Amino acid sequence: MLRVVDFRDVVATLDGWPALAGLSCAVERGEIVHVVGPNGAGKSTFLRACAGLVPVRGGSASVLGVDLVRDRAAARGRVGLLAHANGLYLDLTAREHAAFWARAVGAAAGDADLALAEAGVAGSLADRRVGRMSAGERRRVALAVLLVRRAELWLLDEPHAGLDAASRDALDATLRRARDAGATIVLASHEAERASAVATRTLRIAGGAAA
Amino acid sequence: MQSTGTGTTRGLGLLAIVALAWVVVGGLVATPRDVVQGESVRIMYVHVPTAWVAYLAFVVTAVASAGFLRGRSRSLGFDRVAGASAEVGVLFMGLTLVTGSLWGRLTWGEFWQWDPRLTTTAFLFVTYVGYLAVRGLDGAPEQRARRAAVVALLAVLEIPLVHFSVVLWRSLHQRASVLDPGGDVRMDGLMLFTLFVGVVAFTALYAWLVLHRSRVAALAELAGRGELARAVAARRAEAGA
Amino acid sequence: MSGRATGRAGLVRAVASRDLRAEARGRVVTNQIVPFAGLVMVTFAFALDREDVLSRAAGGLLWLATTFSLFVLVQRAFALETADRALDALRVAGVDLGRVYLGKSIALMVQLFALECVLVPVAVVLYRVRLDAPGAVLLVTCMVSATAGLAFVGTLYGGLTVGGAGRETLLPLLVLPVVAPVLIAATRATESALRSGGAAVSEGWAWVGLLAVFAAAFGIAGTLAFGPLVDE
Numbered sequence: 001m002l003r004v005v006d007f008r009d010v011v012a013t014l015d016g017w018p019a020l021a022g023l024s025c026a027v028e029r030g031e032i033v034h035v036v037g038p039n040g041a042g043k044s045t046f047l048r049a050c051a052g053l054v055p056v057r058g059g060s061a062s063v064l065g066v067d068l069v070r071d072r073a074a075a076r077g078r079v080g081l082l083a084h085a086n087g088l089y090l091d092l093t094a095r096e097h098a099a100f101w102a103r104a105v106g107a108a109a110g111d112a113d114l115a116l117a118e119a120g121v122a123g124s125l126a127d128r129r130v131g132r133m134s135a136g137e138r139r140r141v142a143l144a145v146l147l148v149r150r151a152e153l154w155l156l157d158e159p160h161a162g163l164d165a166a167s168r169d170a171l172d173a174t175l176r177r178a179r180d181a182g183a184t185i186v187l188a189s190h191e192a193e194r195a196s197a198v199a200t201r202t203l204r205i206a207g208g209a210a211a
Numbered sequence: 212m213q214s215t216g217t218g219t220t221r222g223l224g225l226l227a228i229v230a231l232a233w234v235v236v237g238g239l240v241a242t243p244r245d246v247v248q249g250e251s252v253r254i255m256y257v258h259v260p261t262a263w264v265a266y267l268a269f270v271v272t273a274v275a276s277a278g279f280l281r282g283r284s285r286s287l288g289f290d291r292v293a294g295a296s297a298e299v300g301v302l303f304m305g306l307t308l309v310t311g312s313l314w315g316r317l318t319w320g321e322f323w324q325w326d327p328r329l330t331t332t333a334f335l336f337v338t339y340v341g342y343l344a345v346r347g348l349d350g351a352p353e354q355r356a357r358r359a360a361v362v363a364l365l366a367v368l369e370i371p372l373v374h375f376s377v378v379l380w381r382s383l384h385q386r387a388s389v390l391d392p393g394g395d396v397r398m399d400g401l402m403l404f405t406l407f408v409g410v411v412a413f414t415a416l417y418a419w420l421v422l423h424r425s426r427v428a429a430l431a432e433l434a435g436r437g438e439l440a441r442a443v444a445a446r447r448a449e450a451g452a
Numbered sequence: 453m454s455g456r457a458t459g460r461a462g463l464v465r466a467v468a469s470r471d472l473r474a475e476a477r478g479r480v481v482t483n484q485i486v487p488f489a490g491l492v493m494v495t496f497a498f499a500l501d502r503e504d505v506l507s508r509a510a511g512g513l514l515w516l517a518t519t520f521s522l523f524v525l526v527q528r529a530f531a532l533e534t535a536d537r538a539l540d541a542l543r544v545a546g547v548d549l550g551r552v553y554l555g556k557s558i559a560l561m562v563q564l565f566a567l568e569c570v571l572v573p574v575a576v577v578l579y580r581v582r583l584d585a586p587g588a589v590l591l592v593t594c595m596v597s598a599t600a601g602l603a604f605v606g607t608l609y610g611g612l613t614v615g616g617a618g619r620e621t622l623l624p625l626l627v628l629p630v631v632a633p634v635l636i637a638a639t640r641a642t643e644s645a646l647r648s649g650g651a652a653v654s655e656g657w658a659w660v661g662l663l664a665v666f667a668a669a670f671g672i673a674g675t676l677a678f679g680p681l682v683d684e
Contacts, residue, residue: 011443015349018439021446051544053684055351057439073683077546087541089532091477092470103466104547129477130536149545207450208443280680334629341626345612348619354684358612361681362626365608368673369630372666376633379662380640 002065004029004153004184005050011058012049019045021208022059027186032179034199035188042208043188044083047155050186051081064152077105080151082159086142090131094121094141097130101148112148118177119144120170136167143174154178156187160194172198215426223419230412237405251317256405258310260413261303262332268300268417269335272342273367276360287432288425290356293363294346295424297339299417304336327381331374338366352432463548467555472562474532481563485524486570492517493574503580510579511642514571515598515635521567522602522631523624526610529560534614543683553607553678557671561603568595581646590656591645597663598638604670605630611682630670637662 005027012020019042027033035043048054050063052072061068066075088097098112116126119140130138139159146154154175160168175185175198189195196202204211238256245252272293279289311329316322323329346359398406475481496513500506506513533539542552572591576583583591605627613623637659644656 011439013351013439015351016435016439016442018443018446021443021450053544055353058443073546076544079544081541081544083537085537085540087538088536089470089474089538090535091474091532096470096473100466100470101545103462104542105545106462145541208446209450211450334632337625338629341622341629344622344625348622350684357680357683361677362612365630365673365677368669372633372669373629376636376662379659380636383640 002029003027003062004031004064005186006062007046007049007059008061009059010049010056010061012045012054013057014045014054018057019054019208020049023205023209024059025203025210027184029184030179030182031201032175032185032187032199034195034202035186035205036190036192036195036202037205037211041205041211043205044157045208046205047081047083047157047186047188050153050155051079052076053081075153077149078151079153079155080146080149081155081157082139082142082146083157084161086130086138087145088130088138088141091129093127093129094133094144095126097141098144098148101145105149107148107150115144115147118147119174134167136163136170139163139167140170140174143171147174147178152183154183154185154187156185156189158189159187160189160191168194215423215430220419220422223415223422227412227415227419230408230415234405234409234412237401237408242402242405243399248318251314254310254314254317256409258307258314259406260409261306261310262328263410264413264417265300265304265307265332265335267414268296268303268421269339269366269370271296271421272300272339272363276363279356279360280364285353285356287352287356288429290360291425291428291432292421293360294343295421295428297342297346297363298424299420301336301339301343303413303417304332304339307332308336325377325381327374327378330377330381331370334373335370338369342366463551464555464558467552468558468562471529471532471556471559475559475563480528481525481567485521485528486567488524489517489521489567489571490574492520493571493578497578506579507581508643510575510581510646512635512639513579514568514575514642515638517571518564518568518598519602519628519631519635522564522606523627525560525563525567526606526623526627527620529556529607530610530614539611539614539682540684549679549682550675553611553674554671557603557607557674560607561599564603565595565599568599583646586653587645587647590653590660591642594638594641594645594656594660594663597660597667598634598641600667601634601663601670602631604667604674605634608670608674608678608681611678633666634663637666 003026005025007026008024010020010023011018012023021042023042023046035046037043045054049056049061049068052063052068052075055072056069063075064078068075092100094116095112098116099109101107102109102112116122121137121140121144125133125137128137130141133141159171163171172194175187179185187195187199234256238253242253244250275289275293275296279285279287279293282289308329311332312322315324315329342359342362345362346355348355348358350358493513496509496517497506500509500513530539543549572583572595575581609623609626609630613619613626641656641659641663644653644659647653
């Protein structure tokens with residue numbers, strides 16, 4: 001069974017500085033891994049490296065069977081990254097976002113509505129402009145986009161940040177449903193209890209390597 | 212301490228010095244003055260070679276950029292040559308514009324003519340200033356190299372279009388007189404020879420500069436890699452790993 | 453996993469309609485950029501002062517105002533992408549950036565053309581020029597092909613100069629040399645159409661030909677170059 005993420009002694013740099021300094025870890029399909037570590041440990045860089053956005057300067061790294069050292073753009077499309085920003089257009093509605101992404105990836109139009117429902121974007125919320133939504137609601141729209149894209153690997157950077165309790169519960173429920181549907185999830189979060197409630201495993205990172 | 216000089220650069224440097232010496236002697240003293248233009252024709256011995264080198268540098272940057280993009284391994288060597296050639300090229304383009312401008316002033320009384328060659332050279336100059344600015348943007352080395360290479364190839368598309376438009380534009384203005392100060396110069400053997408030596412001199416100078424500049428860039432990259440290994444070790448030590 | 457089975461035009465249309473819809477809602481072009489362009493046209497009159505100079509230069513001034521507005525429009529088009537890092541999301545998703553480029557260019561073309569439709573009457577009124585039927589046909593064709601060229605170049609370099617310290621100011625420096633042929637050709641064609649330079653209408657069509665070639669060249673080059681230029 002091919003590992004979803006397989007990093008061995010990976011060195012990755014941000015503007016010359018080694019944010020990842022020899023990180024080794026593995027993630028199997030269907031896991032929900034909670035990445036924890038102090039500020040500056042390299043959690044965000046690890047997620048971005050899995051998304052193929054950061055060049056790998058040392059070691060070997062593969063995501064979904066794709067060798068990141070050779071071609072880090074090849075796994076894109078199967079991977080979804082949700083960081084501090086949501087990647088949305090403030091003047092469009094949730095429904096329009098889902099429809100756009102459905103067209104962008106060649107999914108059926110009905111998938112867009114399904115994804116919205118699964119992410120907890122229902123009723124009048126679906127037709128509200130993103131600019132008029134709260135942080136939690138925007139996060140749900142971003143998750144709906146990940147669902148429409150049928151991403152196999154979800155990379156979430158501080159997904160609970162800025163959300164109220166109800167939104168956090170909705171988020172956890174969506175993550176569990178996504179995992180049941182076959183996705184693998186890696187989330188970096190400071191909120192230890194919140195994350196471990198939904199995670200199957202914890203991965204500690206410090207100083208750019210597994211601690 | 213490492214030096215960027217090799218046999219090749221020393222040979223080129225020597226050639227450049229000797230040839231330049233000839234151009235100075237020949238250009239200023241030995242060659243005759245022109246029938247029409249008088250002494251001002253002597254600027255030609257600098258202007259024509261610098262124009263030639265400016266365009267050569269442009270071609271080299273374009274070819275190196277294409278080479279970078281085509282190569283599977285995306286070797287950064289091509290990128291370094293492209294950058295070095297652009298830096299030297301901008302210098303020579305500036306010289307071409309200044310000498311051409313002075314020559315025009317002495318010959319026709321005008322610092323600037325809207326003739327196609329001069330205008331296109333000015334555009335080339337600005338385009339390359341833009342290219343160097345793009346090279347200076349932040350990002351990972353391969354990313355920066357790829358961006359710069361694409362911008363250089365877009366310039367290859369742009370410059371002929373600009374030149375063609377300017378040619379068409381100026382043809383509307385029916386200038387029967389020669390727009391190029393060098394157009395009516397009748398050259399005798401010695402003048403031609405000195406001009407030729409000038410081209411050789413400046414080309415050698417260009418090659419010398421580009422070789423040194425790209426080697427310096429290579430050394431900088433090597434130093435950066437060494438630093439990376441140390442930085443990785445330091446980071447791990449910090450974390451107590 | 454459902455693949456990129458959308459028809460060729462599907463993604464392009466989706467991006468174009470998304471951008472246009474965002475504009476319809478935000479109304480930045482109509483409320484800010486059109487007034488800006490009109491103001492530029494008026495300011496030219498202050499700077500140039502003499503009416504005979506103004507009416508002879510009308511073609512050039514029109515396209516200058518359009519080019520300046522292009523910078524603002526491009527910044528706006530890409531501000532949409534960077535506000536919430538939407539372009540990053542497209543990149544990470546592995547979507548075909550060439551088609552995103554075409555979609556954004558088309559949306560930009562529509563907005564720029566609408567702007568020009570406002571500026572032409574302004575020029576006719578402010579600069580005292582006249583327009584007859586053959587001239588109008590020439591002018592409209594000129595506008596379409598020049599706008600395409602401007603939009604293709606603007607979107608291409610806009611992607612490069614978006615989002616980052618000291619990048620936005622690079623846009624005019626990169627774009628102006630490249631669109632110089634458009635400025636030259638569009639101005640000559642417009643002068644023919646307005647009969648302001650004493651040029652015949654037939655000459656204007658030759659310039660329009662050049663505009664069409666330019667637009668085609670940069671449309672193709674942009675589609676190929678946008679991805680590598682913008683990718684991380």
